Amino acid sequence: MNCIILKNQKLAEGFFYLSIKPKALIGGIKAGQFVMVRVGTSSVPLLRRPMGIADFKVDGSEFGLLIQITGIGTRLLSNLVPGDNLDVLGPFGNGFPPDLKGEKIWAVAGGTGVAPFMGIAANNIFGNKFKLLLGARSADFLLQTSFFSDRGIPVDVSTEDSTKGFGGLVTELVDKNIKSNGKPDVMFTCGPISMMKALASVADEHNIPLYASLENRMACGFGVCLGCVLKKQNEDRFFTVCRKGPVFLSSEVEILNT
Amino acid sequence: MNCIILKNQKLAEGFFYLSIKPKALIGGIKAGQFVMVRVGTSSVPLLRRPMGIADFKVDGSEFGLLIQITGIGTRLLSNLVPGDNLDVLGPFGNGFPPDLKGEKIWAVAGGTGVAPFMGIAANNIFGNKFKLLLGARSADFLLQTSFFSDRGIPVDVSTEDSTKGFGGLVTELVDKNIKSNGKPDVMFTCGPISMMKALASVADEHNIPLYASLENRMACGFGVCLGCVLKKQNEDRFFTVCRKGPVFLSSEVEILNT
Amino acid sequence: MNTPNISVNLAGINLRNPIIAASGTFGYGLAFQNFLDLGNIGGFVTKGISLKPRVGNPDPRICETPSGMLNSIGLHNVGLEKFITSKMPEIRKVDTSVIVNFFGETVEEYVELANRLDQVEGIDGLEMNISCPNVNKGGSSFGTDLSVTCNVVNLCRKATKKPLIVKLSPNVGDIVEFAKACEDNGADAISAINTLVGMAIDIKSRKPLLAKRTGGLSGPAIKPIAVRMVNECYRSVKIPIIGIGGIATVQDIIEFTLAGATAIQIGTMNFVDPAICEKLAAELAPLLNELGVDNLHDLIGQVS
Amino acid sequence: MNTPNISVNLAGINLRNPIIAASGTFGYGLAFQNFLDLGNIGGFVTKGISLKPRVGNPDPRICETPSGMLNSIGLHNVGLEKFITSKMPEIRKVDTSVIVNFFGETVEEYVELANRLDQVEGIDGLEMNISCPNVNKGGSSFGTDLSVTCNVVNLCRKATKKPLIVKLSPNVGDIVEFAKACEDNGADAISAINTLVGMAIDIKSRKPLLAKRTGGLSGPAIKPIAVRMVNECYRSVKIPIIGIGGIATVQDIIEFTLAGATAIQIGTMNFVDPAICEKLAAELAPLLNELGVDNLHDLIGQVS
Ligand SMILES: Cc1cc2nc3c(=O)[nH]c(=O)nc-3n(C[C@H](O)[C@H](O)[C@H](O)COP(=O)(O)OP(=O)(O)OC[C@H]3O[C@@H](n4cnc5c(N)ncnc54)[C@H](O)[C@@H]3O)c2cc1C
Ligand SMILES: Cc1cc2nc3c(=O)[nH]c(=O)nc-3n(C[C@H](O)[C@H](O)[C@H](O)COP(=O)(O)OP(=O)(O)OC[C@H]3O[C@@H](n4cnc5c(N)ncnc54)[C@H](O)[C@@H]3O)c2cc1C
Ligand SMILES: Cc1cc2nc3c(=O)[nH]c(=O)nc-3n(C[C@H](O)[C@H](O)[C@H](O)COP(=O)(O)O)c2cc1C
Ligand SMILES: Cc1cc2nc3c(=O)[nH]c(=O)nc-3n(C[C@H](O)[C@H](O)[C@H](O)COP(=O)(O)O)c2cc1C
Ligand code: FES
Numbered sequence A, B: 001m002n003c004i005i006l007k008n009q010k011l012a013e014g015f016f017y018l019s020i021k022p023k024a025l026i027g028g029i030k031a032g033q034f035v036m037v038r039v040g041t042s043s044v045p046l047l048r049r050p051m052g053i054a055d056f057k058v059d060g061s062e063f064g065l066l067i068q069i070t071g072i073g074t075r076l077l078s079n080l081v082p083g084d085n086l087d088v089l090g091p092f093g094n095g096f097p098p099d100l101k102g103e104k105i106w107a108v109a110g111g112t113g114v115a116p117f118m119g120i121a122a123n124n125i126f127g128n129k130f131k132l133l134l135g136a137r138s139a140d141f142l143l144q145t146s147f148f149s150d151r152g153i154p155v156d157v158s159t160e161d162s163t164k165g166f167g168g169l170v171t172e173l174v175d176k177n178i179k180s181n182g183k184p185d186v187m188f189t190c191g192p193i194s195m196m197k198a199l200a201s202v203a204d205e206h207n208i209p210l211y212a213s214l215e216n217r218m219a220c221g222f223g224v225c226l227g228c229v230l231k232k233q234n235e236d237r238f239f240t241v242c243r244k245g246p247v248f249l250s251s252e253v254e255i256l257n258t
Numbered sequence C, D: 001m002n003t004p005n006i007s008v009n010l011a012g013i014n015l016r017n018p019i020i021a022a023s024g025t026f027g028y029g030l031a032f033q034n035f036l037d038l039g040n041i042g043g044f045v046t047k048g049i050s051l052k053p054r055v056g057n058p059d060p061r062i063c064e065t066p067s068g069m070l071n072s073i074g075l076h077n078v079g080l081e082k083f084i085t086s087k088m089p090e091i092r093k094v095d096t097s098v099i100v101n102f103f104g105e106t107v108e109e110y111v112e113l114a115n116r117l118d119q120v121e122g123i124d125g126l127e128m129n130i131s132c133p134n135v136n137k138g139g140s141s142f143g144t145d146l147s148v149t150c151n152v153v154n155l156c157r158k159a160t161k162k163p164l165i166v167k168l169s170p171n172v173g174d175i176v177e178f179a180k181a182c183e184d185n186g187a188d189a190i191s192a193i194n195t196l197v198g199m200a201i202d203i204k205s206r207k208p209l210l211a212k213r214t215g216g217l218s219g220p221a222i223k224p225i226a227v228r229m230v231n232e233c234y235r236s237v238k239i240p241i242i243g244i245g246g247i248a249t250v251q252d253i254i255e256f257t258l259a260g261a262t263a264i265q266i267g268t269m270n271f272v273d274p275a276i277c278e279k280l281a282a283e284l285a286p287l288l289n290e291l292g293v294d295n296l297h298d299l300i301g302q303v304s
């Protein structure tokens, strides 16, 4: 799918946000889905890079990617300028469940993990049931918080170096919130695997269903290479993250329970 | 050697001219030498591309490359914009002999083969002994002729489709010039191998020493890979084009005499 | 200007064009219908099928390398039963040639698979993947032991009347010996090449980037090795060769054809561009026109 | 923070760092003095030397491939006599370890070369290139025939007291057999790997891009194969291994070290950046600091 870069915005050192216009509408994007992005046209880098869809318009006329530079591919993407072409496949995967009962939905995110929740916020999917708890190492890396507050969504933040909000890990912030406000009906999470693991044990302890957006190296993004598998909890079988996920109930995947 | 692009000028469809400023002066450039240009920073394309030095300043503070798009490397180079960095090694090779006796020196060029003679013209190396005979398939591809005429150097042109100057091959133009003006004392040539071969037999017939700038695939550019060899005339030995050339006396290389 | 003929006859399988999607990179074909019309490609090879379903290797299973990738997907597949009952009915609806890739852990398993698949309607050919660990030989690969290769090809040949293609391992000293062994034992065609064994290490964790330590290298990086092996085989056997390894452009297809390939397979590049088989199919006739060739067949093995 | 130790002892050769320029990509060392200070690199290996001067293969001899290149330079070198009389006096002035690469067309030539080079002052080690055509065996390579390898290594071992390194061909079914054969026959170290045989074809002229039809594939494309082979050898032999194949970054050096390399060689990348050996040498200690390692030696073979 051919797309055009509308904007490339630096958010913090090593983080940028691409606003993208598909040349044809992308039907039915769900928050938590991802796209496979081709970087350049040569064989280095060879494979597409998976990137979660951040903000998007429901009519599929625009979407954004919040990207952290971690290697050759993301570095090349960071050089894109408005008007450049971008070759994208997707949307792929299942996204966060949009039709949950419960009255209190907390999204717990770390770093670029805030991205999929932008789509939920922008399209007001859960109205005032929704709250964001965002953690980062330092205030500069608390990305896109105003995107949520501008839309009236409560945002509670933590920083490891105490430069903003609660001083500590975002899981501690979750604990604190549970203590003061009671537990949510369901949690969503996206971020570093260590954070999501810690959160999975908090969720387990309090018996809160947790939907986690997982990552793995991917070659195809749509279930055919079988490269992106993770082990099922308590079963000698694998899921493909790209097709069965990337959003899973935390109790179902071994990696969040070890 | 780090360089900065000063200008990227399209000359004709598929041909462009890069004006380049080395960050440190390049000592002692001679017309007919070449540089090895790194294209990008990834392993595709892997090897540097050899490019003849076109116009240059004798103090080594600026030089130009006249480039034809023929593949991935030259296409990427055509996208450079002023301010971009370019990683260049050289100058390499021996260039055209600058200290020839004779009163009449003709440079016979085809297409981008005009490039090395720009350095001779700009630095007025042979004064009014020097004349350019330039051929191309069509008027649009007669490149840089005003560069020479602006400097008072006579230019005689031919086009295969008769859109400008003499209608025919540049070797026919040489024949015509010899018939009307007498033969030159020496000829230089640069251009397609078929043209240079034809010219070598003209030179042979009239007993005119001919210095030809040859090409070959190159990996290093300075004599160590032994990849760029051509066979010596009448000997079972090879020259490296990069170190013994790229300018050779036409009688010395088999490829111009077969 | 005539439209050049790009259809080929591959050991009795009529392909509308020489472009086949390679095993393990095209699933069971069906998922690609979102990206291309299977009716426009020569055919596809299924993911390798075993007698029983297999969960495959632990993860991580893939990583990227310069102009290539490593994979250790392993034996992950739905198994013969489910393949026949739930995949084949869908596959049969598709208007393209279908080649089923299969493998066993023992010679007996290979033979049983050949036997069973022989009976299945809608399969145009069988491709034996012999780059698999042989449990009876301490896990060394079938395809790197000449006598084992002879034996398993010979027995599978007897087990099926369908066109039998043997897919060669490049991890051998002399691929020609193996190509000849396949020809001598009744193979109708060979596929060359499967992946080269490679390894990559994460320097921070000091762990291999693949859980299985090593994996198969594929992609443009291996193309020169594949072209060489196809050409070596072409010069030594008479059965047709399917060229595989790093094909990414229509020029690459011609390169393999000149080296000796009757048809080609595209693997890794299906991930990069899931419509690539169809796109290259559309580019083939125009390129032949440019090259002044009427019939792709006339180029097979014509490198001078 | 201490400065990590990056010096290594390679079979008795003390290298100030593990970075050696590979044979055939560094000439006789001298031409690189325009680009770097040889006193800052571990050492270099000369272009392969034969008894008599050799003109090498017809041109074209090189072409580019995805993330790699093919070469068929062949035997082109100045010959032993001229090497000793006109190159060695210059080479001796250089403050770095000097390894001389040599090859013969017969076992006798190898032995005579080992004998003669043994007497030459200023040579720190000998590297036998056994990926050469054996005229007495119809041109098949020494390094792909196990008994020939055993024999030639054994006899060269007796002919020299200098550290003897055997450079292995990757074009074999099982490189470990060859590594063991070298160890058993007295080699002090092995270099792995030489180039993989590859081929590329110009589709317009229908000619191979190399006049010799095939050539050796080198560059980043082959790195995963090289890392795997180094690791296989490390797990099977005790003699030190020089890792070679596609090294382009300081991270690649650590990757080969973890796989089992005591030292490494850089080949093709010397063409892309003639100062690369010196640059990577400067980057090595800082990277070890980052990785929390005091001594490069502690990383050898430490992939888990
Ligand atoms: C479903 C999904 C959604 C993602 N969403 C985002 C996002 O919104 N923003 C963002 O910055 N990053 C996201 N990532 C991670 C992103 O894909 C990697 O950071 C990126 O591929 C690294 O590429 P590189 O070339 O810069 O790094 P390199 O290290 O050079 O990449 C080498 C290889 O490893 C793979 N790889 C490396 N790290 C990862 C990883 N963490 N996950 C998957 N593959 C990896 C790459 O695909 C590539 O094949 C997501 C990953 C997945 C699987
Ligand atoms: C001494 C010398 C001076 C040159 N001067 C000029 C110049 O002033 N202007 C200009 O436009 N071109 C010049 N060339 C040719 C230029 O180097 C090639 O056109 C260019 O390398 C092609 O690169 P590519 O990636 O675009 O093409 P590709 O075909 O993708 O290149 C593939 C490989 O082949 C090699 N190659 C292909 N064609 C040639 C060729 N004709 N000569 C040498 N190597 C080749 C490349 O180096 C590369 O390794 C010169 C070549 C030499 C040897
Ligand atoms: C992820 C992946 C899975 C593969 N699985 C199989 C398989 O099941 N059976 C098989 O014979 N080959 C398998 N292959 C090998 C390919 O079919 C092909 O031979 C190889 O990838 C080289 O072609 P390429 O360079 O075009 O990818 C697989 C390759 C990849 C990349
Ligand atoms: C142009 C060229 C010439 C080579 N000549 C030799 C040689 O004479 N002897 C030898 O043992 N290896 C030779 N090699 C192989 C290299 O030393 C090295 O083993 C190989 O290139 C792999 O390393 P790389 O990927 O870093 O290039 C040559 C390689 C190249 C590219
Ligand atoms: S990325 Fe290919 S199956 Fe998930």
Ligand code: FES
Pocket: B217, B218, B219, B220, B221, B222, B223, B224, B225, B226, B227, B228, B229, B240, B241, B242, B243
């Ligand atoms: S290009 Fe390397 S020797 Fe000439």
